[in-house]
Amino acid sequence: MSRYPVRLTAALLAGLALVALPAAPNPEAQGSKGTIKIATQSPLSGGQAALGEGIKLGAQLAIEKFRGNLVKMGYKVELVPFDDQAKPDVGVANAKNIIADKEILTVIGHLNSGVAIPSSEVYKEVSLVMISPANTNPVVTDRGYLNVNRCVAETTSRAWWAPNSPTPR
DSSP states (O other): OOSHHHHHHHHHHHHHHHHHGGGSOOHHHHSSOOEEEEEEEEOOSSTTHHHHHHHHHHHHHHHHHHOHHHHHTTOEEEEEEEEOTTOHHHHHHHHHHHHHOTTEEEEEEOSOHHHHHHHHHHHHHTTOEEEESSOOOTHHHHTOOTTEEESSOOHHHHHTHHHHSOOOO
């Protein structure tokens, strides 16, 4: 398994945290800098839990690696994992809870395109950034939502590669 998706996710998280910093809670109004939360949505229970746990742990690793500058500036950085159970209705319910928490600045997820597509409709309502580490369905990004991004190629982009790739012998 390649380590590049974890590195890419980590780099995206770091960049997002620095870009989204002005959107963090007003330090003067609260008397402190506040908390920046990064949510994950993936199956943490059921048959796909191991894959979902990988998404959660990858985000946690990225936060631990890149939170230093934000902590020095007085911000607390926190991971908030959600179990979407690989079910669209659960993902949408979680998405509604996520957008209700104004300290959550981004969502890393989902594992399943069938959960990501309806959940991203909820994120779109408030322009909450979603970074997909696994979705390959073209619909995830073909709708042109500026807040929805992916780290892997969509299925149609990958289709040309497989028949033309070198076959291991």
